[in-house]
Every structure is written in C-alpha cells, then in structure tokens.
Amino acid sequence: xxxxxxxxxxxxxxxxxxxxxxxxxxxxxxxxxxxxxxxxxxxxxxxxxxxxxxxxxxxxxxxxxxxxxxxxxxxxxxxxxxxxxxxxxxxxxxxxxxxxxxxxxxxxxxxxxxxxxxxxxxxxxxxxxxxxxxxxxxxxxxxxxxxxxxxxxxxxxxxxxxxxxxxxxxxxxxxxxxxxxxxxxxxxxxxxxxxxxxxxxxxxxxxxxxxxxxxxxxxxxxxxxxxxxxxxxxxxxxxxxxxxxxxxxxxxxxxxxxxxxxxx
Amino acid sequence: xxxxxxxxxxxxxxxxxxxxxxxxxxxxxxxxxxxxxxxxxxxxxxxxxxxxxxxxxxxxxxxxxxxxxxxxxxxxxxxxxxxxxxxxxxxxxxxxxxxxxxxxxxxxxxxxxxxxxxxxxxxxxxxxxxxxxxxxxxxxxxxxxxxxxxxxxxxxxxxxxxxxxxxxxxxxxxxxxxxxxxxxxxxxxxxxxxxxxxxxxxxxxxxxxxxxxxxxxxxxxxxxxxxxxxxxxxxxxxxxxxxxxxxxxxxxxxxxxxxxxxxx
Numbered sequence: 001x002x003x004x005x006x007x008x009x010x011x012x013x014x015x016x017x018x019x020x021x022x023x024x025x026x027x028x029x030x031x032x033x034x035x036x037x038x039x040x041x042x043x044x045x046x047x048x049x050x051x052x053x054x055x056x057x058x059x060x061x062x063x064x065x066x067x068x069x070x071x072x073x074x075x076x077x078x079x080x081x082x083x084x085x086x087x088x089x090x091x092x093x094x095x096x097x098x099x100x101x102x103x104x105x106x107x108x109x110x111x112x113x114x115x116x117x118x119x120x121x122x123x124x125x126x127x128x129x130x131x132x133x134x135x136x137x138x139x140x141x142x143x144x145x146x147x148x149x150x151x152x153x154x155x156x157x158x159x160x161x162x163x164x165x166x167x168x169x170x171x172x173x174x175x176x177x178x179x180x181x182x183x184x185x186x187x188x189x190x191x192x193x194x195x196x197x198x199x200x201x202x203x204x205x206x207x208x209x210x211x212x213x214x215x216x217x218x219x220x221x222x223x224x225x226x227x228x229x230x231x232x233x234x235x236x237x238x239x240x241x242x243x244x245x246x247x248x249x250x251x252x253x254x255x256x257x258x259x260x261x262x263x264x
Numbered sequence: 265x266x267x268x269x270x271x272x273x274x275x276x277x278x279x280x281x282x283x284x285x286x287x288x289x290x291x292x293x294x295x296x297x298x299x300x301x302x303x304x305x306x307x308x309x310x311x312x313x314x315x316x317x318x319x320x321x322x323x324x325x326x327x328x329x330x331x332x333x334x335x336x337x338x339x340x341x342x343x344x345x346x347x348x349x350x351x352x353x354x355x356x357x358x359x360x361x362x363x364x365x366x367x368x369x370x371x372x373x374x375x376x377x378x379x380x381x382x383x384x385x386x387x388x389x390x391x392x393x394x395x396x397x398x399x400x401x402x403x404x405x406x407x408x409x410x411x412x413x414x415x416x417x418x419x420x421x422x423x424x425x426x427x428x429x430x431x432x433x434x435x436x437x438x439x440x441x442x443x444x445x446x447x448x449x450x451x452x453x454x455x456x457x458x459x460x461x462x463x464x465x466x467x468x469x470x471x472x473x474x475x476x477x478x479x480x481x482x483x484x485x486x487x488x489x490x491x492x493x494x495x496x497x498x499x500x501x502x503x504x505x506x507x508x509x510x511x512x513x514x515x516x517x518x519x520x521x522x523x524x525x526x527x528x
Binding site: 245 | 312314315316317318319320321322323325326327328344345347348351352354355356377379380381386389393394425429432434435438454455456457459461464465466469476477478479480506507508509510511512513514515516517518519521522523525526528
C-alpha cells in the first residue's frame with residue numbers, strides 16, 4: 001500500500017529504548033527479541049524515567065555513556081528522558097534512519113489516557129515524528145520479577161508485522177500485553193484508546209521537621225466499561241491491545257463548532 | 265449547544281498555572297487579566313519547567329508552598345511539573361471544579377508539534393482531562409522583557425468567549441499570539457496544528473576534565489508552508505491562532521487500515 005512506508009531489503013536496523021532505564025528486565029527481554037530480527041542499537045535512560053511524558057531536556061546538559069549491558073554492536077545510556085534518547089540516536093549516533101524503533105517492554109500497562117503520561121510511548125511517538133515505524137510495548141505487570149516469556153512472543157509477532165507491512169504515515173503503535181501465559185492470550189486486537197482518568201490523591205506525609213510533603217497517587221477510572229473497541233476492554237478480556245497512535249492533537253471536529261459558537 | 269459545558273451564573277473560579285515558573289512576567293500578565301474576570305487561584309511551578317511535556321512526578325515527593333506574589337486569595341508554588349500543579353489544584357486545593365483553567369502566558373510560541381513538548385499546553389490538556397474548560401496561551405516572543413500588553417487584550421477576549429460559550433467535551437485550546445502591537449494583529453483564526461519537526465542538533469562541548477556533554481538545540485522545519493488552515497501560517501500572517509486540542513491520541517483512520525494490512 002502506498003501509504004505504508006516502504007521496507008528495505010537489507011537486514012533491518014532497529015533502535016531500542018525504554019523508560020525504566022537501560023538495565024531493566026523489560027528492555028533486556030526486548031533486545032533479546034530484536035537481535036533475532038536485525039541489527040540492534042540501544043540508547044536508553046541511565047535511570048528510571050517513568051511518567052516523564054514527552055519531556056525533553058532543554059534547561060540542563062545531557063551526558064551519553066557507552067555501555068556493555070546488552071551485547072549488541074552499539075549501546076548507550078543517556079542522562080535524559082526517553083524522548084532525548086530517540087533524539088540522540090537519530091541525530092548523533094545512527095548513520096541512517098532505522099527501520100524500526102521499539103520502546104519497552106514497560107513494567108506496567110500504558111493503556112488509555114496513560115499514553116500521554118508514558119515515557120515508553122513518548123519515545124515511540126518521537127520515533128513517528130522522525131518518520132520511523134515505531135512501537136511502544138507494555139506488559140500489564142508491574143513486578144521487577146515479571147515473566148516476559150509470553151510478551152516476547154507477542155513482541156516478535158508484532159515487530160515482524162511492522163517490518164513487513166510498514167506503518168501508516170505519522171502513526172506509531174501502543175501495544176499492551178495482558179499478564180497471562182502465552183496460551184491464555186486470546187489474540188491481538190487493533191483498537192482505540194479508552195476514555196479514562198486518574199482520580200488522584202495527594203498522599204500527605206510529614207518530614208522530620210514537621211513540614212508536609214506529598215506523593216502523587218491515584219485510582220484509574222474507566223468511563224467506557226464494556227466498550228469492546230477500546231484498549232482497556234481488550235486487555236481485561238485477555239487480548240493484546242494495539243492502538244494506532246498519532247501526534248496531531250488537533251480536535252478537527254471542533255474547529256467549525258468553535259468558529260460557529262464564537263461568531264454569535 | 266448541548267455539547268458545550270454549561271456555564272454557571274456565579275462569579276467564575278479561575279485556576280492559573282504556567283511552565284515558566286510562578287514569578288515569570290507571563291503569568292503575572294495572565295493573572296492580572298483573570299482578576300478582572302473572576303476569583304483567581306494560582307498553582308504554578310516554583311522554577312522554570314519548559315519542555316516538560318506531560319511529565320508527572322511519581323518517583324519523588326512534591327512540595328507545595330503558599331506565596332504572595334500575585335495578590336490573589338490563594339496562591340501556591342509547587343515543586344513539580346505544570347501537570348502536577350493542575351493535579352494539586354483539583355485534588356488538594358480547590359473546593360469546587362473551576363470554571364476555567366488558563367496556563368501561560370508562555371514566553372515563546374507553542375505552535376505545531378510543540379504542543380507535545382510544551383509544559384504550558386500539558387497543563388491545559390490536564391485541565392481538559394479533568395473536565396475543566398482550559399486554555400494555554402503563548403506569546404511568540406522569548407524575551408524576559410516581552411511586551412504583554414497586546415497579548416493581555418487577546419487573552420481577555422478569548423477567556424470571555426470560553427466563559428460564555430464553554431468548551432466542547434474533552435477539548436482545550438492552544439492559543440498562540442504573534443509578537444505585534446494590538447492594532448497590527450489581523451484577527452483570530454481557529455485552525456489546526458501544522459505538520460512540522462525539530463531538526464535537532466546535539467551541541468557537543470567538553471567539561472574541564474575533557475569529557476563530552478551536550479545541549480539539545482534545533483531548527484524548526486515546517487512541512488506545510490502556505491497551508492492557510494494551520495497555526496504556523498496564522499501566526500506568521502499576523503493572526504492569533506487557536507487550535508482546539510484533544511487528548512485522544514488514537515489514529516482512528518488507521519485502525520481498519522492496519523487490520524486489513526495485518527490480515528494478509
């Protein structure tokens with residue numbers, strides 16, 4: 001299809017990043033799969049960067065360090081955010097545009113509104129901005145001891161599909177994998193982001209001198225229970241959710257509506 | 265219109281935040297306008313937070329301090345990001361949902377793809393997630409000595425329109441104001457986010473011990489020159505751009521396309 005980016009014949013060049021940091025089990029699992037599909041370069045944060053959204057580092061300096069964690073040809077830890085890592089890879093490290101950019105596997109899900117808070121997904125979105133077919137992978141299991149064996153099979157299937165078919169222009173994928181054994185997974189569903197919210201609490205505590213400080217904590221509330229075309233429904237019903245995700249945040253339908261309303 | 269949030273009869277309650285920090289001239293200008301429209305509460309970062317995107321603070325603690333910078337009933341500086349500030353206001357400080365949440369006035373524009381990197385706009389998007397009519401204001405002037413007098417008139421006009429007509433569900437506004445005198449401004453255009461990129465450079469320098477460090481810097485490249493329905497065209501042609509902005513990042517058109525392609 002003409003709208004899909006054309007695939008190259010040579011061995012794919014694959015950029016791997018994440019937001020849990022370069023030593024997290026999730027990125028180790030992701031690299032191990034990508035090694036079977038192409039030449040891998042890793043540029044990932046030197047420390048956990050969860051919840052960084054699409055943050056970039058403009059008010060301070062950045063450091064880049066060569067590492068030997070993953071046993072690939074080139075790998076670097078970066079002092080910045082996941083988005084900084086993609087910018088470093090594209091603008092400083094890589095000789096050519098990679099054929100695939102993958103981020104994750106995140107320790108915890110990034111369904112629904114979490115796409116906007118997620119460092120994992122922001123790296124994938126940045127890849128799409130750069131014109132690279134990009135995928136963010138998240139496993140619905142927050143444990144450091146999470147079992148990634150089923151996730152690895154899913155990651156391989158989806159990465160192969162993207163390498164074969166390419167990606168629509170200006171789109172990346174948000175993939176969420178349920179916490180299940182491989183044979184318990186019901187299938188893969190292409191779906192949309194559910195409308196859900198965090199109902200936050202600021203957990204107030206007091207420091208040794210009696211002054212208050214706060215932890216941000218919250219409860220996830222899905223306003224679209226039983227909507228079968230959403231990512232939350234898919235994962236809750238044992239499917240892998242795949243949400244095509246884009247960076248045009250324009251509410252196109254509202255342009256005419258607001259014009260009309262304001263003309264009154 | 266039924267899709268617009270219903271407006272209250274009482275004096276509006278207005279939440280003000282920004283990403284340049286609570287003492288920036290831009291937020292001082294914004295508060296001075298909002299005081300003429302309603303009861304104002306300020307919750308803003310205690311230091312500059314540009315480029316923070318939709319970051320939230322989940323791996324460290326947050327502090328909140330009462331301040332007396334703006335001469336309003338309640339004002340607080342927060343150690344977190346712009347999104348954290350909105351979460352604090354809604355979940356900890358405000359007794360009721362505000363009628364309006366405004367962010368800015370940013371020192372510098374947030375047109376096009378910058379909506380995704382911008383702390384100013386992320387605060388407005390967070391307001392929309394919380395169901396509050398929300399607006400991010402940016403002036404296309406990066407100077408600390410920027411003249412906000414024309415911007416203040418624009419801000420008042422647009423805030424009054426939103427207070428009167430409400431906002432479509434799940435939508436906020438990204439307003440960019442050209443660096444012009446008021447009588448040079450050609451008007452207000454409701455438009456869409458232009459397709460543009462930062463072509464980045466990593467400016468490499470060396471520390472006193474000879475090790476490299478980097479500054480992220482870049483050139484803004486607009487791929488939609490002369491597209492009159494975009495925000496970049498509007499501001500370059502002396503208009504105020506207003507982009508209705510939403511947080512559903514699903515590429516809806518691509519769902520069927522990918523389903524079809526992957527079925528092959």
